[in-house]
Amino acid sequence: xxxxxxxxxxxxxxxxxxxLTSLFTVSLLLFFIYxxxxxxxxxxxxxxxxxxxxxQLEALTEKQKALISLTQDIYxxxxxxxxxxxxxxxxxxxxxxxxxxxxxxSKNFYSVDMQTYLQSYFSYDxxxxxxxLISDDGSYSxxxxxRYREWKETVDTYGEENIASxxxxxxxxxxxxxxxxxxxxxxxxxxxxxxxxLLLYIxxxxxxxWITKDYKNSIxxxxxxxxxxxxxxxxxxxxTPPEKQGWMNVDNKKIYFQKTEDETTGLKNNTFLYRVTDxxxxxxxxxxxxxxxxxxxxxxxxxxxxxxxxxxxxxxIIGGMNRVENGTLDAKLPVDNNGDELTMISERFNHxxxxxxxxxxxxxxxxxxxxxxxxKALQGQMQPHFLYNSLEAIRMNARVEGAKETSDMIYQLAxxxxxxxxxxxxxxxxxxxxxxxxxxxxxxxxxxQPIKLExxxxxxxxxxxxxxFALQPLIENFFKYAYKENQHPxxxxxxxxENNNLQFxxxxxxxxxxxxxxxxxxxxxxxxxxxxxxxxxxLNKRLQLLYGExxxxxxxxxxxxxxxxxxxxxxxxxxxx
Numbered sequence: 026x027x028x029x030x031x032x033x034x035x036x037x038x039x040x041x042x043x044x045l046t047s048l049f050t051v052s053l054l055l056f057f058i059y060x061x062x063x064x065x066x067x068x069x070x071x072x073x074x075x076x077x078x079x080x081q082l083e084a085l086t087e088k089q090k091a092l093i094s095l096t097q098d099i100y101x102x103x104x105x106x107x108x109x110x111x112x113x114x115x116x117x118x119x120x121x122x123x124x125x126x127x128x129x130x131s132k133n134f135y136s137v138d139m140q141t142y143l144q145s146y147f148s149y150d151x152x153x154x155x156x157x158l159i160s161d162d163g164s165y166s167x168x169x170x171x172r173y174r175e176w177k178e179t180v181d182t183y184g185e186e187n188i189a190s191x192x193x194x195x196x197x198x199x200x201x202x203x204x205x206x207x208x209x210x211x212x213x214x215x216x217x218x219x220x221x222x223l224l225l226y227i228x229x230x231x232x233x234x235w236i237t238k239d240y241k242n243s244i245x246x247x248x249x250x251x252x253x254x255x256x257x258x259x260x261x262x263x264x265t266p267p268e269k270q271g272w273m274n275v276d277n278k279k280i281y282f283q284k285t286e287d288e289t290t291g292l293k294n295n296t297f298l299y300r301v302t303d304x305x306x307x308x309x310x311x312x313x314x315x316x317x318x319x320x321x322x323x324x325x326x327x328x329x330x331x332x333x334x335x336x337x338x339x340x341x342i343i344g345g346m347n348r349v350e351n352g353t354l355d356a357k358l359p360v361d362n363n364g365d366e367l368t369m370i371s372e373r374f375n376h377x378x379x380x381x382x383x384x385x386x387x388x389x390x391x392x393x394x395x396x397x398x399x400x401k402a403l404q405g406q407m408q409p410h411f412l413y414n415s416l417e418a419i420r421m422n423a424r425v426e427g428a429k430e431t432s433d434m435i436y437q438l439a440x441x442x443x444x445x446x447x448x449x450x451x452x453x454x455x456x457x458x459x460x461x462x463x464x465x466x467x468x469x470x471x472x473x474q475p476i477k478l479e480x481x482x483x484x485x486x487x488x489x490x491x492x493x494f495a496l497q498p499l500i501e502n503f504f505k506y507a508y509k510e511n512q513h514p515x516x517x518x519x520x521x522x523e524n525n526n527l528q529f530x531x532x533x534x535x536x537x538x539x540x541x542x543x544x545x546x547x548x549x550x551x552x553x554x555x556x557x558x559x560x561x562x563x564l565n566k567r568l569q570l571l572y573g574e575x576x577x578x579x580x581x582x583x584x585x586x587x588x589x590x591x592x593x594x595x596x597x598x599x600x601x602x
Contacts, residue, residue: 507535
């Protein structure tokens with residue numbers, strides 16, 4: 026249960042994070058795709074709307090060009106121009122009389138009749154309601170309707186005089202009763218004085234034919250140079266165009282405004298687009314939503330598999346930690362070939378458990394050695410007072426009998442036994458040196474020969490902690506294996522500091538050893554076998570257990586030149602341990 030809960034927490038957390046990340050990424054991606062698509066649609070539809078607006082403006086421009094062309098034809102035909110001049114200065118009756126007189130005076134077989142010419146000029150154009158010739162002051166007018174009923178409705182509604190009076194007041198494009206009027210001045214060719222106007226009345230609904238069904242709800246509004254409206258496909262919807270193109274709100278609806286201008290006529294087509302996307306937009310939105318949903322489901326599924334895989338690996342690591350916590354120090358985790366952080370953690374965990382297991386075994390071995398040493402110490406302390414008192418009694422008896430040398434030997438022996446019986450594992454360098462001095466003094470009495478002991482140690486090292494019996498076994502080894510009779514033995518102890526360690530050198534001038542014997546001794550020292558006496562192997566093993574494999578004995582020797590033993594301990598000063 027304790028493993029299941031963390032596994033579920035890690036799994037759910039990873040799945041949630043991955044899922045939210047995937048959802049955010051996919052949503053952001055689809056958002057930009059949709060924005061890109063809608064921007065393309067907007068640009069496309071704006072271009073289409075601009076094309077419609079341009080065609081409408083171009084259609085009006087063509088009507089104006091046709092009217093200008095008619096005016097130029099009049100200027101080029103002198104008979105026709107003369108007929109127009111008569112019409113501009115006479116009423117219809119007078120015009121008819123003069124026209125008949127001119128016909129009989131003319132030498133031509135036929136006469137150019139203004140009425141016939143103007144009546145037939147726009148007969149091909151179904152968009153034209155009427156063509157009107159009107160004098161400059163509006164006194165005389167001649168109308169040539171193509172769609173008589175619509176023209177009559179206009180005259181009846183607006184009045185013929187009002188229609189004539191508007192010509193001089195308006196520009197080249199204006200409206201009368203929802204009819205677009207195109208005006209073209211006519212001048213006297215001899216005086217260049219304006220005589221009147223040609224007015225072309227156009228049905229504005231012809232402009233609707235360029236509006237496709239996708240733009241039926243949009244507003245196309247054409248204004249003249251004064252801003253007056255000439256045309257709108259939705260006349261009931263009156264919208265004031267803003268100064269700049271862009272989005273605007275009309276009746277709580279967001280529409281797009283764009284403006285198209287004809288440079289020749291100055292006419293402007295103000296377009297209000299209520300729809301900037303085509304019919305496929307909902308399908309595209311649905312498709313993108315479906316793709317997004319599939320991507321999210323796919324990513325969550327992939328994340329589920331990946332998260333579950335990682336959670337299993339994490340659970341395996343947690344299980345290994347629990348085994349170590351429960352005492353299984355040699356627990357190992359499987360190491361895969363992924364090469365990621367979890368693989369690194371597994372490798373480091375295995376390395377840690379190996380070191381931990383080795384360390385625990387080392388500590389356990391050290392504790393066992395300490396227990397054995399304490400047991401020996403306890404055994405050596407059996408009835409210590411009895412032993413010391415007995416030796417003291419023997420010493421006093423020897424002194425009474427005059428055996429002073431024997432008395433001194435017994436004293437030295439009692440002192441050595443007292444130090445040996447102490448159960449402390451760690452002592453100071455100063456105490457160990459004093460013990461060595463007592464031991465050498467005892468050996469002098471035994472061999473009845475002076476022994477030179479040279480000690481080179483700075484006083485500041487006297488309180489440094491070292492293992493008990495770190496030096497005495499080495500001196501004992503000299504007397505046991507290297508001592509030569511009839512020779513002045515010299516033992517030198519040198520202690521120096523180097524890299525936070527104390528370097529010990531014990532040198533003698535004894536027998537020494539050849540290479541084969543030295544190799545045998547070195548093998549004995551490095552052996553892991555148990556030993557029952559305090560010697561070189563025992564000291565080497567204790568140094569490694571206390572300080573590590575790097576702290577061991579090193580021996581160099583040559584026959585008849587002596588032996589040098591080297592070892593080191595960490596430099597540490599303080600009280601007893």
